[in-house]
Amino acid sequence: MxxxxxxxxxxxxxxxxxxxxxxxxxxxxxxxxxxxxxxxxxxxxxxxxxxxxxxxxxxxxxxxxxxxxxxxxxxxxxxxxxxxxxxxxxxxxxxxxxxxxxxxxxxxSSIQLAFAAVGESWDDACFLSLHGRNNEYEQLVKKVRAYSKVAILTDHKNTPSVIARYLLKHGIQKRQMFICKNLSLPEEAIHATDLISAINMSTSGSAVVIIKNTNNETR
The missing domain is CATH 3.40.1010.10 (Tetrapyrrole methylase, N-terminal domain)
Incomplete structure (x- = not known):
């Protein structure tokens, strides 16, 4: 070489x-x-x-x-x-x-690891980073409505709970949420939930969140 x-x-x-x-x-x-x-x-x-x-x-x-x-x-x-x-x-x-x-x-990338962890393809997904960014929530709503899967990089402020609450506030309900923490590490944790349940979930630090349209429809 x-x-x-x-x-x-x-x-x-x-x-x-x-x-x-x-x-x-x-x-x-x-x-x-x-x-x-x-x-x-x-x-x-x-x-x-x-x-x-x-x-x-x-x-x-x-x-x-x-x-x-x-x-x-x-x-x-x-x-x-x-x-x-x-x-x-x-x-x-x-x-x-x-x-x-x-x-x-x-x-x-952590996105690749997350999709592998939940057993989903990512060739039909859209991507967004809320890591250190608080001005992307309008884009979040647009992308979740437009795409069957949206992968999101989060941080300690823009948590899965905050994301779920924002989506529900804007009339988005029938979605599955995968919360992927500590990917590839011994303490790796993958949670599959819905938006309503995600509101009460406590997570700290960064995670990859995948929002999936369970009806394969946009709204």
Whole structure:
């Protein structure tokens, strides 16, 4: 396998954050890194990688500028959770660096894991992120009415309970809700429920929610 040029930034999708889900190509580039950038959780996966480790927190703009500078002389590898091209800061890196100076290694997204966990196909689904976003609820209603399946990334504020309550308030009732927590981890939990029951469910942290139209009709 040929080594990438030094001036290319390698963006690696780490999937759910387990080494078992990383491809050999991903591991190859991670081991070759001179500077490894990622969240604390992802960096902890690679204690034996002999690279300078830089924690990515909420300093995106500043750090992306530094990544551009570092990449002139060193091999920079950026770790992202899930798939780099799905609701990720990869977009910011590519915009700054240019497509020709980035190599993106795909990963398994939490959406893929969620659909696999509930045994549903996702080629007919629509996707929405409420993770850190409070202005997407009108789009949520439109998409749930228009599509037979909608997959939603949530957070500690935009919980399954909040989502269910909002949909019911807007006249959407006959839907099944799958709540997928801690996907791929030992404490993985999958709950299948309806919107009314979901209102009283207590969940913390992030989850993937799948809303399915049980009548295969839109309204």
């Amino acid at each position: 040929a080594e990438s040029r030094k001036n290319k930034v390698i963006i690696v999708g780490c999937g759910p954050g387990l080494k078992a889900y990383l491809s050999p190509k991903s591991m190859y580039h991670i081991k070759k890194a001179e500077i490894l950038v990622g969240s604390r959780r992802l960096l902890k996966l690679f204690p034996r990688v002999d690279a300078e480790k830089v924690v990515l927190e909420k300093n995106y703009s500043i750090l992306i500028q530094k990544i551009a500078e570092w990449s002139r002389s060193k091999q920079v590898v950026v770790l992202v959770s899930g798939d780099p091209c799905f609701f990720s800061y990869t977009k910011m890196i590519v915009r700054k660096m240019g497509r020709e100076r980035c190599t993106i290694i795909p990963g398994i």
